[in-house]
Amino acid sequence: MPTFTYHRPTTVAEAVALLAEHEGAKVLAGGQSLLPLMALRLSQPEHLIDIGRVVGLADITVADGGVTIGALVRHATAEDSAIVAEHAPLVAAAMPLIGHRAIRNRGTVCGSLAHADPAAEMPTVALVANARLTAQSVRGTRTIDAADFFDGYLSSVLEPDELLLAAYFPTPETRSGTAVVELSRRYGDYALVGVAVEAQLADDGTVCAAGLAYFGAASTPIRVADAEASLLGRVPTADVIAEAAAIVADRLDPPDDNHASRAYRKHLAGVLTRRAITEAASKAAMKVQVR
Amino acid sequence: MTKIPLTVEAGGLVDVRLTVNGAAVATSVEVRRSLSDFLRVDLSLTGTHLGCEHGVCGACTIELDGQAVRSCLMLAVQADGATITTIEGLANADGSLSLLQQAFHESHGFQCAFCAPGFLITAKVLLARNPHPSREEIREELSGNLCRCTGYHSIIESVETAVRLMQGTNAEVAS
Numbered sequence: 001m002p003t004f005t006y007h008r009p010t011t012v013a014e015a016v017a018l019l020a021e022h023e024g025a026k027v028l029a030g031g032q033s034l035l036p037l038m039a040l041r042l043s044q045p046e047h048l049i050d051i052g053r054v055v056g057l058a059d060i061t062v063a064d065g066g067v068t069i070g071a072l073v074r075h076a077t078a079e080d081s082a083i084v085a086e087h088a089p090l091v092a093a094a095m096p097l098i099g100h101r102a103i104r105n106r107g108t109v110c111g112s113l114a115h116a117d118p119a120a121e122m123p124t125v126a127l128v129a130n131a132r133l134t135a136q137s138v139r140g141t142r143t144i145d146a147a148d149f150f151d152g153y154l155s156s157v158l159e160p161d162e163l164l165l166a167a168y169f170p171t172p173e174t175r176s177g178t179a180v181v182e183l184s185r186r187y188g189d190y191a192l193v194g195v196a197v198e199a200q201l202a203d204d205g206t207v208c209a210a211g212l213a214y215f216g217a218a219s220t221p222i223r224v225a226d227a228e229a230s231l232l233g234r235v236p237t238a239d240v241i242a243e244a245a246a247i248v249a250d251r252l253d254p255p256d257d258n259h260a261s262r263a264y265r266k267h268l269a270g271v272l273t274r275r276a277i278t279e280a281a282s283k284a285a286m287k288v289q290v291r
Numbered sequence: 292m293t294k295i296p297l298t299v300e301a302g303g304l305v306d307v308r309l310t311v312n313g314a315a316v317a318t319s320v321e322v323r324r325s326l327s328d329f330l331r332v333d334l335s336l337t338g339t340h341l342g343c344e345h346g347v348c349g350a351c352t353i354e355l356d357g358q359a360v361r362s363c364l365m366l367a368v369q370a371d372g373a374t375i376t377t378i379e380g381l382a383n384a385d386g387s388l389s390l391l392q393q394a395f396h397e398s399h400g401f402q403c404a405f406c407a408p409g410f411l412i413t414a415k416v417l418l419a420r421n422p423h424p425s426r427e428e429i430r431e432e433l434s435g436n437l438c439r440c441t442g443y444h445s446i447i448e449s450v451e452t453a454v455r456l457m458q459g460t461n462a463e464v465a466s
Contacts, residue, residue, distance in 0.1 A: 001325060001366070003301040003302055004322070005300050005301050005322075009296045010296045014296055028366075031364055032361075035345075035363075035364045035366070036345035039325075039344055050369065052369055053296070076358070096431075099435070101435060102361055103361065105359060106364065187431070188435055
């Protein structure tokens with residue numbers, strides 16, 4: 001590893017004071033993104049602030065109609081959490097797709113959000129779930145909507161002196177279904193393209209709310225509003241879903257790289273959209289029937 | 292665990308206390324030292340192998356507080372206070388092979404065995420959490436470890452052998 005000055009605070013106040021004091025400091029939580037970057041010398045922070053011993057950040061709590069996941073909650077903890085499974089189904093669905101278990105045992109949900117990798121699952125899930133992210137600095141605390149959080153490749157609106165304290169995921173309406181679907185070349189790899197869906201059905205079985213967002217498809221996680229709108233007020237039949245999928249394949253402008261061409265990713269986004277909406281709509285339909 | 296909070300200047304040493312394969316370790320280590328280098332260089336536990344050193348290959352997997360983790364993706368200082376098992380800690384106390392190791396021996400799990408420490412530790416943690424994993428669960432759990440020789444079938448069969456050996460042992464105990 002490159003050299004750095006190491007800080008190990010025990011309180012949030014100490015951590016944000018250190019962030020304010022040391023320009024260019026990086027926060028170390030699970031380290032599953034930061035340490036590889038440092039090992040490859042792509043990141044060489046002068047100061048590393050290890051929040052691993054900060055007390056009070058490792059909780060998953062249910063309140064205010066949703067689930068709040070603290071900065072030190074590891075992916076594996078969220079994956080195994082009955083609370084997350086029941087109240088934040090999109091987060092639960094994404095967990096098994098993130099890296100491998102050994103990575104999830106260390107990596108954190110909030111770290112993944114702060115890292116803002118557009119190819120990763122969590123930023124896109126946060127976008128579709130309308131998550132709200134709480135950041136703290138010596139200047140105070142603020143809450144940022146996921147829709148406003150990601151502003152570029154590996155970039156968020158977090159200021160250099162801010163610490164991402166927690167992420168709040170509102171629980172979907174009762175008659176909602178969710179799905180996260182992706183295709184990767186090998187199990188646990190970053191997806192070529194992936195989609196997160198949340199769809200809500202009215203009593204008559206028509207879609208009354210829909211969220212569709214993509215990872216691996218742009219420089220940030222990205223919603224396709226036209227495809228969402230195409231579903232509204234309609235029963236999600238195969239034709240209606242295919243129409244939304246075609247809009248997605250048309251609107252997205254994904255990257256071209258060694259792993260897949262732009263054209264293939266566009267096609268794949270359409271295919272995955274169809275599968276994901278079908279899964280989400282059938283889950284929601286089951287809830288309508290039960291009711 | 293040493294005192295917290297603390298700040299250590301670049302190049303400086305930090306005191307760490309941890310338990311490795313049942314033995315208490317108290318030493319000081321440079322803050323930038325990865326846990327994998329700490330195990331291999333400072334503690335001479337070279338059974339933990341380093342393949343990619345950025346979290347992809349899984350060869351360096353160790354057990355930390357009951358969980359499988361990549362030792363190359365941790366700083367040694369992050370493991371301060373932890374309990375660690377490496378491949379050197381897998382055999383029985385008398386030096387005989389553990390059931391898991393025996394199963395890999397019987398089923399010819401490995402060829403060159405560079406990846407063996409990572410696979411064995413990952414399988415150990417899996418079987419502790421889930422003593423009767425399905426083939427799919429084994430495949431999923433081991434998916435984070437790369438093997439360049441075997442094509443994986445013999446490795447998965449070895450874990451299935453271990454499950455059978457463990458069941459046999461439990462049956463003997465029960466009778």
